[in-house]
Amino acid sequence: MIVRLVLLKRKKSLMAKGKCFICFQNHIRKFCNNNYQKCKICGSFSHNSLICESELREKVGFSGLDPQKGQSPSGERGDSRGEATTSLVSLSAKEINNAGGLVLLQTFSALVTTKPKGNVQLRCMLDGGANKSFILREVVKLLDLKVVDKEALVIHTFGSETTEKRIYDIVEITLQNIQTNKNIEIQAVVIDSITSARIQIPSKFIRNIALERGIELADNSTSERIHVLIGSDYISEILGERNIRISKRLIAVDSIFGYLIQGNEGEVNCKDISANHLIVENEELGFDRVRKLWSLETIAINPDDEVPLSDKEL
Secondary structure: OHHHHHHHHHHHHHHOOOOOOOOOOOOOOHHHOOOOOOOOOOOOOOOOOOHHHOOOOOOOOOOOOEEEOOOOOOOOOOOOOOOOOOOOOOOOOOOOOOOOOOOOEEEEEEEEEEEEOOOEEEEEEOOOOOOEEEEHHHHHHOOOOOEEEEEEOOOOOOOOOOOEEEEEEEOOOOOOOOOOOEEEEEEEEEEEOOOOOOOOOHHHHHHHHHHOOOOOOOOOOOOOOOOOOEOOOOHHHEEEEEOOOEOOOEEEEEEEOEEEEEEEEHOOOOOOOOEEOOOOOOOOOHHHHHHHHHHOOOOOOOOOOOHHHHHHHO
16 A cells, blocks of 8 residues: 555656656656557556556566565665664666567558458558569469459569569459458459568567557458568559658558558667665664655655655765
């Protein structure tokens, strides 16, 4: 109960001084550059671990000084009988994105409705370096798509020095947003393979950030395969006008299918949050007053009530 009251006082002091609940700087949480960092205790993106009121606080080691045992996180005891008290407080929290620098491309999920198969979900990718759009032959067979045209094409693949002119089938397909009725009808070249690479899907870490910011991600796939590649012939009809920067190298791009995530996922890491140490030695100071100093001063917040002169001298 005492710990909860201390936490409430921290929040009250933050609000009174117009400080951010995440980084404790002079702005509100909405405009904080660190609002992708989540609380180490409860997982929320709305506050710093140092002001978390979750019941999980003690389980993860952020309960601070124990009001019942009179013990500091360092294991040293103190009491209120006027004995010498030494308290060492050292807190740290770090949220790490273990994506390892994975690069996300502009991928999205789309529904295709066919009479024999019903609704089929495909994974698609935008590629501004392609002049045409492509679809896997196995998908064409699965959906029983009809050939609407044929075209003689020379396909240049990246790094290849040899080319060959071939006749390719062209099919027509309508891709629809999974959540809404937004859709686009495209013509795509039928091809045996789009890429042998595994195209990464947004991690749970990125999905949590998107959820907190109210961003609807376009790619909810579980497979890393690409079924349809959208080239420059249709990209302008798919992309919207709004971009949201998630980090220095990661952005969310609006589209008719939701937001497409593009960039280096490994850049989204939470910074260290630490309150290094506070050492107090005074025969006149009891446990309760040492706890009060730690609770507020280590995060640069002074209580509203006047600080006793003996405390100021520390």
